[in-house]
Amino acid sequence: MGNPSSSLLPIQEQLVLVTGAGRGLGRHIARAFLGQGASVVVNYLHSAEAAEALADEAPGRALAIRADVSDAVAVRAMVEQAQAHFGKTVTTIVNNALPDFKFNGDARSHAHELAWEELQQQFEGVVRGALNTVQACLPGMRAQGGGRVINIGTNLFQNPVVPYHDYTAAKAALLSLTRTLAQDLGPDGITVNMVSGGLLRTTDASAATPDAVFDLIAASTPLRRVTTPEEFADAVLFFASPWSRAVTGQNLVVDGGLVKN
Template sequence: MKNFKGIALVTGASRGLGSEIARTFVENGYGVIVNYYQNKERAEMLVDELGKENAIALYADITNKRDVEELVNQTIQHYGCINIIINNALVNFRFDPNAQEPVHELSWGKYVEQFEGSVHGALNTIQAALPYLKETDNARVVNIGTNLFQSPIVPYHQYTTGKAALVGFTRNMAKELGQYGITVNMVSGGLLQTTDASALTTEEVFNIVASNSALNRVTTPKDVAETVVFLGSDRAKGITGQNIVVDSGLTMN
């Protein structure tokens, strides 16, 4: 087996931002688990692109604890270790401003669905992988958030609220897991041009985002992926509990 810099599990990696994160990890010398839920074919196509010596496609519904435990077990069987968790999977949501329900039509179930995807999914991966993360000297967890809870250009109520909860989750995990040398951070991208999730976003919205950002551009999946890989590396060993926003300067902290 190759001498990798580390082994990264990327949830929801068969498409969109997840596939770009997986691609960027491989480009930087890491082995990758391409986790998928519904699209096995696209996950396997990505593995073919990345090289079967560099990546493996594994199924799991990240909201199902047993699925995630089996995912980690298969990872250990294949690579022998795991030291990076990227909680990226997006559960049943698309960025379509025309389809977003107004507040008077929203059901609590829609919120719960996003909490399940954002927070429960991240809890499952961390709990399943924790024994192995503790065994390494460079364990990293990166949760994928959004800048929308700081600047809700479109009020995607349930999605944004789920990701806002993920910030608190991230910081509490950073505090508790720091004793083991495990860093836990969050990367919050802006609207990405273009992923499957943002394919229905109107040109008008993209133009508004570009015109209001400091760089006068819409953020790309590669912009976010590069930051994620940095936080997964040894170079970021002194950074934990942070939410780093990558949105071309649309929001500023």
């Protein structure tokens, strides 16, 4: 059984692995943890220059490491390198990495043209990627008596207004994995939760979204605006903090109230 005290680690004492942290939402999440004093592994695949620049913002507390999250061997090597570098075990995983994707509904495949390979690409990066990070960090988390896994989801489960079939299906599978892992790993003191956003203004992926879509979404939310990546990252911090120690298997939607659970 896990030691409950491991769930009380303040963020500034945590070693956080953020996948896909070189750009986009992942960059904002990594920066949010760094802003709270955490040590952060800035995982990237293609964005080497941006990842290194982010790591340079917090000398001694951030390390950029290239790894394809769909490659279990590469992920294990990344975790071993990070833990050796910082001299401590990964306490918190943020599964954010997303295979190449642009949030432009006009450019996505509709039902009559959707290829299985498109879904498979997303499942490989989103679901296999999360499985690989959890399995690589699990021995250390169990040894230290607990840990945090935070998966990044989408509000398109509840509001599938655009034909992002591949992306939404993979994230839906990740939500199921979130819940089954929460049940499986709870006795080890490991919490597993999901934070789901809508369209964010603005990330690299949403840069392709027409302004009219942003305006429509803003008008549809109670707050009358589109959520920012910084606001979304704040919610991720909650699930890593001691304040969420009794919360697991949950999906928190952070979209300004557009979707109501």
